[in-house]
Each structure stands twice: as structure tokens, then as C-alpha cells.
Amino acid sequence: MPTTSRRDACAERAGHEGFTLLELLVVIGIIVVLASLSIPVIRSMSDRAKHTQTSARLDQLGLALEQYTGDFGDFPPTSLRAYGLKTNRVNDGIETLLRCLTTEEMSGPYDQPPEIDLINTDNDKVEDNATGSYFATPDAFEMADGWANPIVYWHSRDYDEKKLGKYQTFAGERIECLPGKSEKTGQYQGFGEYQLYSVGGDEKSQRGEPGSDDVVGW
Numbered sequence: 731m732p733t734t735s736r737r738d739a740c741a742e743r744a745g746h747e748g749f750t751l752l753e754l755l756v757v758i759g760i761i762v763v764l765a766s767l768s769i770p771v772i773r774s775m776s777d778r779a780k781h782t783q784t785s786a787r788l789d790q791l792g793l794a795l796e797q798y799t800g801d802f803g804d805f806p807p808t809s810l811r812a813y814g815l816k817t818n819r820v821n822d823g824i825e826t827l828l829r830c831l832t833t834e835e836m837s838g839p840y841d842q843p844p845e846i847d848l849i850n851t852d853n854d855k856v857e858d859n860a861t862g863s864y865f866a867t868p869d870a871f872e873m874a875d876g877w878a879n880p881i882v883y884w885h886s887r888d889y890d891e892k893k894l895g896k897y898q899t900f901a902g903e904r905i906e907c908l909p910g911k912s913e914k915t916g917q918y919q920g921f922g923e924y925q926l927y928s929v930g931g932d933e934k935s936q937r938g939e940p941g942s943d944d945v946v947g948w
């Protein structure tokens with residue numbers, strides 16, 4: 731009998747000290763609410779980091795472009811078709827830019843992108859190394875933005891060549907990335923020069939419009 735009494739006493743004490751089902755449900759509810767509140771904050775911090783990373787890549791490409799142009803007297807073209815090569819007309823701008831900036835001609839290479847920044851979303855090849863790139867494989871690489879999508883490049887000479895505006899995202903979607911215009915002047919950004927921009931986290935081009943999530947190099 732004394733044993734039973736001790737067991738009963740322990741059970742009674744445990745009943746008072748433990749959680750009731752209602753208390754557990756309340757605690758779980760609070761955890762769920764806190765977690766759902768923190769997800770947008772974490773997502774926003776991650777998006778800011780990707781935005782910063784993309785801006786740095788655009789700056790780096792801009793510097794390399796200036797050096798290239800100092801030697802060659804012109805910015806790289808928007809398509810390898812300028813070298814008489816065939817292309818699939820997807821990601822042409824950035825593929826051509828990377829091939830040109832990695833040339834070993836003149837005082838190149840003007841840029842040596844880390845491997846982690848190189849992608850090939852449309853999985854295409856260049857038929858001839860007409861630009862003298864140091865790449866030892868024929869892959870027509872693009873440079874990735876912070877969201878792993880190709881950065882967009884246009885030579886000003888080609889701003890009206892709409893067919894060169896087709897890009898493929900990391901997810902495989904084909905989107906149109908036309909050159910952006912200034913709201914104030916109505917003229918193309920980078921008039922007489924070039925344009926570099928990223929479509930941002932929404933994977934849609936707003937042509938660098940203010941207020942969009944596009945990251946621009948102008």
C-alpha cells in the first residue's frame with residue numbers, strides 16, 4: 731500500500747508540473763506565429779545580399795568593359811554573329827561579352843570571372859573561338875546574377891535589334907530582356923555606350939524601370 735500511495739503522489743505532482751494539452755497547443759501556436767513572422771525578414775535579408783552581390787558583378791563587368799574598349803576602340807558586340815558565327819539567339823549579349831572580356835588578345839584578359847559565377851542556362855556552344863578567349867571549352871557561358879540568372883548586356887548599336895533580347899532563366903523560362911529607357915529623357919540608358927542589368931528576384935525584365943526589382947549598371 732505505501733508503494734501505491736507514493737506512485738499516486740508522484741502522478742499527482744507530475745499532473746501539476748507537466749503541460750496540459752491546451753498549454754502545449756498554445757506554445758506550438760506561438761512558435762508557428764513567430765516562425766511565419768520571421769520568414770519574410772529572412773527572405774528580405776537574403777534578397778538584399780543577392781542585390782549587393784549582383785551590383786558588385788555589374789561594377790566589375792563595367793570596369794573590364796572600359797579597359798577592353800580602351801584597347802579595341804569599341805564595346806563588345808551584342809552577338810557573336812558580329813564575328814560571322816551562328817548562335818541560338820538566346821543569351822547572346824552576355825555570352826558575347828564574356829567571350830570578349832576573357833580574350834587573350836591585346837592586353838586581355840580583361841576579366842577572369844570565378845567559376846561559380848559562370849552558368850550556361852541554354853546549354854549552347856560557340857562554334858569557333860573567334861574572340862581569342864582563354865576559355866578552353868566551347869561552352870557559351872553567361873555570367874550569373876545573385877539569383878543564378880544571366881546578366882543582360884547590350885551594345886548601344888543594337889538597342890533596336892529586339893530579336894537579341896531573348897534570355898533563358900535558370901529555371902528554363904525564356905524571357906524578353908529589352909534595353910531600358912530613361913523615364914526623364916525617353917532616350918535609351920547608356921546612349922552611345924552599353925547597358926548591363928539583372929532582372930532581379932522576380933525573373934522578369936522591367937527594363938531597369940525605377941521601382942522594379944531589376945538591378946541596373948547605369
Ligand SMILES: [Ca+2]
Pocket residue numbers: 821825849850851852853854870871872
Ligand atoms: Ca549559353
Ligand SMILES: [Ca+2]
Pocket residue numbers: 928929930931932933934935936942943944
Ligand atoms: Ca525584375
